[in-house]
Amino acid sequence: AQRVTQPEKLLSVFKGAPVELKCNYSYSGSPELFWYVQYSRQRLQLLLRHISRESIKGFTADLNKGETSFHLKKPFAQEEDSAMYYCALGNDYKLSFGAGTTVTVRA
Amino acid sequence: NAGVTQTPKFRVLKTGQSMTLLCAQDMNHEYMYWYRQDPGMGLRLIHYSVGEGTTAKGEVPDGYNVSRLKKQNFLLGLESAAPSQTSVYFCASSYSKQPQHFGDGTRLSIL
Numbered sequence: 447a448q449r450v451t452q453p454e455k456l457l458s459v460f461k462g463a464p465v466e467l468k469c470n471y472s473y474s475g476s477p478e479l480f481w482y483v484q485y486s487r488q489r490l491q492l493l494l495r496h497i498s499r500e501s502i503k504g505f506t507a508d509l510n511k512g513e514t515s516f517h518l519k520k521p522f523a524q525e526e527d528s529a530m531y532y533c534a535l536g537n538d539y540k541l542s543f544g545a546g547t548t549v550t551v552r553a
Numbered sequence: 554n555a556g557v558t559q560t561p562k563f564r565v566l567k568t569g570q571s572m573t574l575l576c577a578q579d580m581n582h583e584y585m586y587w588y589r590q591d592p593g594m595g596l597r598l599i600h601y602s603v604g605e606g607t608t609a610k611g612e613v614p615d616g617y618n619v620s621r622l623k624k625q626n627f628l629l630g631l632e633s634a635a636p637s638q639t640s641v642y643f644c645a646s647s648y649s650k651q652p653q654h655f656g657d658g659t660r661l662s663i664l
Contacts, residue, residue, distance in 0.1 A: 536650065536651050540611060543596040
């Protein structure tokens, strides 16, 4: 069975500080991993996917198969990064979501 | 540019009542999804569709039925609502296997 764990429900950082959101997964095959974000009063949206190896809004995420992790990182957090972040694991059409981490960036 | 539109936004039902949630997308996406979100949990896939006229079960399909008669619409039905179905329901669509665009959600309470 596939499972996604986001160990931190809440994460508070100061503006300009690095931020890292942890995501661990369990899956027997080759995983497809994603990060979704929901800003206040906005819809949930796809932030990035591991296969793209892209940096979106300054965020990057590296898939570590040895540690079964897909942590989301940003070197310098901005106030507009305050949001709810979900890690998700894809198995064909079935996407399993973590419970989410609420990030608050303080001025 | 509406994207994904869900109706209604809120609804209160009594146990045993039936209702249909409507999801409409204007992006010509093939793939559409229905998720539910409960407190402290991530979104869980109820049903999905890979194209007009097709539907498939997700992770938690029991108690729900779906239909995709038109490409732009994906309906989620509750034939006999139960309190365990109290949740926030999200519809999503995508051009790929994983959802990309979500609706605002429907908050459903069953008494």
